Amino acid sequence: MLEFTGQIDNAILAESAGHALNRHPALRSRFRLDLGTQRVEYRTDGPPGEVGFIDAQADGWSADELDRLVGVLCWTPFDLAEEAQARGEVIKVDDTTTLLVLTMHHISFDGWSRHLLVNEIIAGYQALRRGEALDPTPSAHPAGLVGPPPADVTAQRVAEAVDRLRGAPLTVTLPYDRCPAPGESSVLGANLSIELDEELTGKVMAVAAQEGSTPFMTAVALLAGTLSRYSGQRDFLFAFGWPGREDPATADAIGMFMSTLVLRVGLDETTTWRELVRNARIGALEAFMDCDVPLEPIATALNPGRHVIWPPLTPVLVNVDDLPLELPVAPGVTCRYRLDGPVHTKYDLDLFVRSDDGEHGSRLTLAIDYPTDLFDAATIETLLSGLRRSAVDLAYSTEEPCCARPADS
Structure with a gap:
């Protein structure tokens, strides 16, 4: 809208x-x-x-x-x-x-x-x-722009991707308020967010820049560190959307080229915040390298008993929010996206990160879409507070282990 x-x-x-x-x-x-x-x-x-x-x-x-x-x-x-x-x-x-x-x-x-x-x-x-x-x-007709890779190449690449992801839990321990039986949950959700001020954003992204990490990779690190503090989980699979526009011919074509990629990020008791950012970057780059590998055979190999209408390998999605705040149309006329309608989410947790330039520097916003039949707003607010705490530790305690402090410190 x-x-x-x-x-x-x-x-x-x-x-x-x-x-x-x-x-x-x-x-x-x-x-x-x-x-x-x-x-x-x-x-x-x-x-x-x-x-x-x-x-x-x-x-x-x-x-x-x-x-x-x-x-x-x-x-x-x-x-x-x-x-x-x-x-x-x-x-x-x-x-x-x-x-x-x-x-x-x-x-x-x-x-x-x-x-x-x-x-x-x-x-x-x-x-x-x-x-x-x-x-x-x-x-251009989208069907004429892309074709399937050779079957032998696909089989080899699928096997390599499966090896990269094998052994990681196919779930993420989240602070659920309710856990409906399979098939009973809905996709109706809500959204909550936090904004990091310019000073904190600047320090976080300075560390990220030292490791060659983007805001997306940094958000992956913050989420993994925060969830690890809450649950003790140390190995995560996160899904994210990939534009699927590697061929320049698809850059200006409207169609459904997007695919879902899955990255793996891990830590242990000694992993510092800097090392976690580095791990997130490596996990993302490995996923990027597999961007042309179809997810379905990977999911079939790793999770053959999955319900086909739900996410195949992880209940968590991380993505970049890159919607422009305002679009100029004509003198005295502007356009903006209206995002005040209902939220629908297929994942148990969708984390979106966006970066906006301000007068005194950039600000990072971390927003979570969540199904309301699984979580109460207070639980998501607590999780967002944990993400802010992790951002502070990344900025000011960069060389300390991520798990050195409890989630509620």
């Missing part, structure tokens, strides 16, 4: 969004299962999803009614066989506020695609405002 603030031309915005949904074959995808052959028919020659317009101001919509409408737009399922996998709605809230609700199915769309699509819609709006025609050229 995008919120435009300023004097926006809603008709032009709808035209630009509709053009973008039509230009990308992936967004016109249909997937039909042939029950006879048990094969999926994939087509992109159908019509695109529609972009509608609602004048909520003229029609007298209340705030509650508008919230319910947005919920319906966001969570109405797609018919994969009959419908395009993307649709939109432009909603005029008042004279200076417009919402653009874009709904895409993950089968045809990933996080990288989100940036491409939003940027294209804004660029199209700007072009139409200048009186220019939009580019009618279809974008």
Whole structure:
């Protein structure tokens, strides 16, 4: 959901969004299962999803009614066989506020695609405002951009990845408040976060820079150190999303290229915070090297009895939040992502790290998405406090063992 603030031309915005949904074959995808052959028919020659317009101001919509409408737009399922996998709605809230609700199915769309699509819609709006025609050229078809690696290469790489991960626990000891029986948990969640001030962020990232560690790798270290303090676990598998855009030809293509990678990070009683950051970096680099290895055969080898609809090797996901805070559109008009809707999470714990530049330096934000049927808010707040404590120790007690202090010190 995008919120435009300023004097926006809603008709032009709808035209630009509709053009973008039509230009990308992936967004016109249909997937039909042939029950006879048990094969999926994939087509992109159908019509695109529609972009509608609602004048909520003229029609007298209340705030509650508008919230319910947005919920319906966001969570109405797609018919994969009959419908395009993307649709939109432009909603005029008042004279200076417009919402653009874009709904895409993950089968045809990933996080990288989100940036491409939003940027294209804004660029199209700007072009139409200048009186220019939009580019009618279809974008590249995603099916023509990537292909499977040779079977013998895949088998060898899968075996190497399995060896790298073998022996690590396939679970993470988390401070659950409730543990529903398998199949009873929901994906409805909530989000809580903490922000590290400029001084602490600067010291944390200074240590990270010495070890060649990114904010993502640093977040992995902080999480592993914090969870180890709480539970005593010393070996962790964490999942993370990988854009899957190694081939330059995919850089500007909308589609579902993302894959899930799994990194391993470990520590023992003597591991210092600096060494843990180093371990996290090594684990991430090893996972990056396996970015073209499919996860399914790895999961089958390591966890053959898993339930196929749940994460295969770990209940914890770590990712980077790189959504821009604000996007310029036109003089006096800005756009920002609205993230105030319901949270849905498939993992038991999603940790997101983002870095924002401020007047006096950068600030790291650590945010956790969690299923509300597994955790109470107070438990997640305690875990976030533990992450802050770990950040302080990384910054100021860099050469001390991570496990030298209890979690609640």
